[in-house]
Amino acid sequence: MDVLTLLRDGGDPVALARGLIGWTFLVDGAGGLIVETEAYGRDDAASHSFRGLRTANAAMFGPPGTIYVYRSYGLHWCLNIVAAPGAAVLLRALAPTAGLDIMAERRGPVPPHLLCAGPGRLARALGVTGADDGASLFDPPFALVPGAEAPSVLAGPRIGISRDTERPWRFGLSGSRSLSRPFPRATH
DNA sequence: ACAGAGATCATCT
DNA sequence: GATGATCTCTGTG
Numbered sequence: 001m002d003v004l005t006l007l008r009d010g011g012d013p014v015a016l017a018r019g020l021i022g023w024t025f026l027v028d029g030a031g032g033l034i035v036e037t038e039a040y041g042r043d044d045a046a047s048h049s050f051r052g053l054r055t056a057n058a059a060m061f062g063p064p065g066t067i068y069v070y071r072s073y074g075l076h077w078c079l080n081i082v083a084a085p086g087a088a089v090l091l092r093a094l095a096p097t098a099g100l101d102i103m104a105e106r107r108g109p110v111p112p113h114l115l116c117a118g119p120g121r122l123a124r125a126l127g128v129t130g131a132d133d134g135a136s137l138f139d140p141p142f143a144l145v146p147g148a149e150a151p152s153v154l155a156g157p158r159i160g161i162s163r164d165t166e167r168p169w170r171f172g173l174s175g176s177r178s179l180s181r182p183f184p185r186a187t188h
Numbered sequence: 189a190c191a192g193a194g195a196t197c198a199t200c201t
Numbered sequence: 202g203a204t205g206a207t208c209t210c211t212g213t214g
Contacts, residue, residue, distance in 0.1 A: 038206070040206075046206070047206085048206075070206080072205075072206065072207050072208095073204095073205060073206095073207050073208085074205085074207095075207080075208085076207050076208070078206065078207080080206090090206060092206085118207070118208070119206070119207075120207050120208060121207090121208075124208095158206070159206070159207095160205080160206050160207070161205090161206060162204090162205080180207095
């Protein structure tokens with residue numbers, strides 16, 4: 001099942017998270033290669049959707065392709081793409097390829113490979129905020145460009161969670177320097 | 189290189 | 202009152 005079919009018909013967030021590695025994500029022309037993602041399911045104790053529909057997580061229950069933005073630790077914004085109602089993919093890191101100047105402006109003096117190396121950094125660099133919550137991936141300013149070929153993808157446990165910590169639902173582009181953290185016990 | 193703390197707020201207990 | 206799908210800065214080895 002390819003990414004476009006998953007996004008059109010809705011489907012497994014794990015398949016979408018893995019499939020998005022190597023694609024390019026842009027907001028207003030700024031962004032880069034998706035090098036790190038995480039999947040969150042509907043019946044997944046680590047997921048914001050686990051306790052059901054709330055005002056803050058309503059966008060996560062929208063149709064496939066809905067943008068779900070939440071505030072993390074009271075101060076960062078993090079961006080998800082809905083795979084199916086209650087299931088989504090967290091975009092954790094990009095390798096910057098476009099709009100480096102505007103992203104550097106938003107992020108301050110950091111090395112280019114760290115501009116989007118982490119979910120909070122990524123949202124900051126792309127200018128994504130709570131105002132984007134509920135928007136559609138298929139409409140401007142968002143854009144998703146297919147990857148060239150099947151990349152080498154690493155998998156490992158998700159980061160920063162305290163429940164269902166062992167599911168290998170974090171995915172990364174092998175060899176990328178823009179990962180938020182390395183994959184210690186990485187598997188293909 | 190690694191560890192710890194502070195920032196900051198909606199939601200949950 | 203505690204807890205996060207985090208980041209940055211600071212202190213120490």
